[in-house]
Amino acid sequence: MPTTYRAQMITRPGGPEVLQTVDLPILAPGPGELRVAVCASGVGATDLTMLTGNYAFAPKIPFIAGYEIAGVVEALGADVTGFRVGQRVAALTVYGGFAERLVRGAEHFVPIPDEVSDVEAVAVILNYVTAWQMIHRVANVRAGQTALVTGAGGGVGTALLQLLRLADVKTYGAASARKHALVAGLGATPVDYHLGPIDGLIHAREPAGVDFVFDAVGGANIGPCLRAARRGGMVVGYGFMAADSALAKARMFWDIFVGARLRGRIGKFYGITLLYRKNAKPFREDLPKIFALVAGRKVSPVIAATFPLLEARKAIELLATGSVEGKIVLTCD
Secondary structure, rough: OOEEEEEEEEOOOOOOOEEEEEEEEEOOOOEEEEEEEEEEEEEEHHHHHHHOOOOOOOOOOOOOOOOEEEEEEEOOOOOOOOOOOOOOEEEEEEOOOOOOOEEEHHHEEEEEEOOOHHHHHHHHHHHHHHHHHHHHHOOOOOOOOEEEEEOOOOOOHHHHHHHHHHHEEEEEEEEEHHHHHHHHHOOOOEHHHHHHHHHHHHHHHOOOOOEEEEEEOOOHHHHHHHHHEEEEEEEEEEEOOOOOOHHHHHHHHHHHHHHHHOOEEEEEEEEHHHHHHOOOOOHHHHHHHHHHHHHHOOOOEEEEEEHHHHHHHHHHHHHOOOOOOEEEEEEEE
């Protein structure tokens, strides 16, 4: 048994170059904790925010990055029940996942079915639970309704397209032209946002507007998204890739919570980490549902690329290009 493990640590604020490989001692799990040998870790947009040191739910730099993991239980702390050594588990870690080992409270782990691979499991933890909860816990969609998904080629976007198709919702996916084949293959009608304002493009197809908009972009995009929704419709904002300043964020939240009401629409903000910290029960209820869909081949996460753990910097650099379709995954030997 080794006495140390390797991890990718954010050593200072910056870009992908600040990720450094470090060796850390393997610790025994404390009471109520599990030690897990990590097999796969997800890479997503939040990791880019963490590099800057501006992510509210991460510790102060230096810390180990990594928002979600799939792995195998290696050791049990005192008073742990319901788990066994050798069992495959998944967790929403928020940070600490870019590592060969992870010690966390047992309450954070969810068993992985045998029919679901490590790469599939880690690709759905954040993206598909986010999509599922926005669809079924926030929007409460019904069959026959209509929806627009922005950022449709990304990790959460592709999850939304698949889950909305399962819910029998007519969906439009806003993406660059090179991602239209992917969007169409996931059951949505592609919309090229380069051709004009998204509200005009949607009203050309749905004159009254769509019932729901799921917007990952934020910033100035919220206004057109509100106009793309019908009167009484809902815009669910998440991710907010374009909100790159305090002023942009303030304007964006004003649009969601005040501007939406003034336009006769409903504005909602969704953040999985905030909800998880308040109450982890919905996450623990919903992730097994997603695993069951993957095991039954009802959904299939889109994997853009896999990298070894020690090449996390390359994975983040690829993510930062904006060309990624689906999810990037790190794997451990």
